[in-house]
Amino acid sequence: MNPLDPDPLKAFVRLSAALTGFNAAELHGSGMVRPYWDFMSRIAGEHGMGRLLDVDARSDAALQALLADPHAGPLARNLITLWYLGQWVQLPYDWRNRHGAHAQDETHYLSADSYAAGLVWQAMHVHPQGARQPGFGSWSLPPVTEPRDGQ
Numbered sequence: 799m800n801p802l803d804p805d806p807l808k809a810f811v812r813l814s815a816a817l818t819g820f821n822a823a824e825l826h827g828s829g830m831v832r833p834y835w836d837f838m839s840r841i842a843g844e845h846g847m848g849r850l851l852d853v854d855a856r857s858d859a860a861l862q863a864l865l866a867d868p869h870a871g872p873l874a875r876n877l878i879t880l881w882y883l884g885q886w887v888q889l890p891y892d893w894r895n896r897h898g899a900h901a902q903d904e905t906h907y908l909s910a911d912s913y914a915a916g917l918v919w920q921a922m923h924v925h926p927q928g929a930r931q932p933g934f935g936s937w938s939l940p941p942v943t944e945p946r947d948g949q
Contacts, residue, residue: 809851810835816855817874818881820917825881828915834880837908841889841900842873850874869896882921884912 811822811831818825825831839847849870854860864874872893879887888905907913914929923942925932 806847806851807831807835809855810838810847813850813853813855813874814877814881816861817878818917820881820920824917824920828881828917830881830884830912830915833908833912834877837886837902838873838877838880841886841903843897846870846873846897850877869893880908880912882916882918884908884914884916 811825814820814825814831814834815822838850842850846869849867850864850873853864853870865871867874872889876887876889879885885907886903886905889903894903910929914926916926919926
């Protein structure tokens with residue numbers, strides 16, 4: 799367990815924020831913290847989640863090492879995809895061979911909510927196609943060109 803944050807869910811949010819560039823409030827606001835935590839925990843198991851959560855999310859070097867790690871890297875990269883697209887991508891064959899396969903480890907959207915809550919929509923300043931209405935007359939407004947707060 800990460801000595802910086804003994805609460806595993808908080809450590810998960812801290813790591814997710816570091817990997818995505820969105821802050822903890824934005825991640826919680828998506829409504830997907832618990833569903834993603836539960837899903838990742840089932841796929842990665844206690845050992846895999848421990849490897850992810852032991853990373854010092856404040857250190858760029860530690861995050862780069864995590865992404866390059868043959869054991870935890872595929873999980874970390876999938877976590878990024880999960881947050882941005884709401885989609886899980888099946889782990890590489892070598893990873894599944896070493897750590898075991900899980901029945902839910904297949905490429906799929908976790909739910910309609912995960913698609914609609916994808917961070918990609920916020921990053922692009924658009925609404926998820928087919929999931930949320932942009933509002934009457936929104937087509938007449940110029941696109942948002944300013945970066946998000948703090949970026």
